[in-house]
Amino acid sequence: MEHSVYLLLVLSGLYALCSCLCPRYHFVNELKTWTEAQSYCRENYTDLATIDDLEEVQRMMELVGSSHNHKCAWIGLERGTSWKWQWSLADRDFYSEGSSEFRAWASGEPSDVNENCAHIDAMGQWFDAMCTSQLHFICYDGSANKFVRVSVEKTWREAQTYCRNQHTDLASVRTLTENQEIKNMLTGGEIVWIGLYEDNWKWSDSGSSSFRNWMQAKPDGGDCAALAFDESDRGQWDDRLCGTLLPFFCYSAGATLSWSHPSVSDFLLQQIRRMLIEKGMPEDVDVIWKKQPNGDNFSVKKKKKVKKGDRK
Missing domain, CATH: 3.10.100.10 (Mannose-Binding Protein A, subunit A)
Incomplete structure (x- = not known):
């Protein structure tokens, strides 16, 4: 439950960040x-x-x-x-x-x-x-x-x-x-x-x-x-x-949310680092992204369609 609340706060902050990104x-x-x-x-x-x-x-x-x-x-x-x-x-x-x-x-x-x-x-x-x-x-x-x-x-x-x-x-x-x-x-x-x-x-x-x-x-x-x-x-x-x-x-006006935008990825790193420190990690902990084969920080997987008979 605690992690879910924290994730919600991170995403809320991310939304605020993206709403003020450059036009x-x-x-x-x-x-x-x-x-x-x-x-x-x-x-x-x-x-x-x-x-x-x-x-x-x-x-x-x-x-x-x-x-x-x-x-x-x-x-x-x-x-x-x-x-x-x-x-x-x-x-x-x-x-x-x-x-x-x-x-x-x-x-x-x-x-x-x-x-x-x-x-x-x-x-x-x-x-x-x-x-x-x-x-x-x-x-x-x-x-x-x-x-x-x-x-x-x-x-x-x-x-x-x-x-x-x-x-x-x-x-x-x-x-x-x-x-x-x-x-x-x-x-x-x-x-x-x-x-x-x-x-x-x-x-x-x-x-x-x-x-x-x-x-x-x-x-x-x-x-x-x-x-x-x-x-x-x-x-x-x-x-x-x-x-x-x-x-x-x-x-x-406004901004398009892009996970690859430097401001977005930097914001997420800062929030993850903050969460780790709050959980007892040293304050000098270094957090970096593991790059995908194409050089991006994130990969987007398409959700598989669920057949009507398989839905639970």
Whole structure:
């Protein structure tokens, strides 16, 4: 009975996990303007694609075959009219309620409409600055749950790219404690980039994702965003005139339960390990999947049909 209850809890947690997995993306190889693509996606799926992180960018790129002659495809980002300060690290689970709104601006800041990136000084105060300024910067490393100071001068965009490639992202500062931690890493009159930036772009589905993956020197004039396919800029975003004819990405809300999805298999391993520890196993017990001959963690067996005469 105890094991049955525990299994039910595991499966309930698995259901909750799968209900919040990334949406399903769809590559539509038909040429449409951004507005036409938006209408198509809303009629046939949920909306033009909203993107939360680099993993979702990679999933979208895997959908693109070779049966097209275009260098990019529309996504659901368009230029809006209102400006908003937000964090480069867009993972909603990283922020507790209200923590993404923490600010430590110096008096009179932000002060300039043309200064759209934020840095922190050795006093722990924040200032807005031109994103093209060359500064040292602070990354956040999610695997070690720590800030990393990088003493190399880069523009804000270059610093963002570096942090995403080497760690997790530019640093988000959610509390006074984290602000003090970064302050203690600085010396003298040093100022460093953090992950706060301002823009006026919005998602078609009114999503709150602050994730951006622009090419260098972009956006520079277009009002609608497209995901690039070519090797030099693969997965990065370009701004285009919204009337340009391009293929596009839609998304479907919700998630399809897949036992092979890494999030699902990792979740099950964690729950099994927890159950073993509760039953007396050492806390450093290592639990891994035994791979099937085809490389999958699980094999699905078809249930044999029971003949009417054999049913008990």
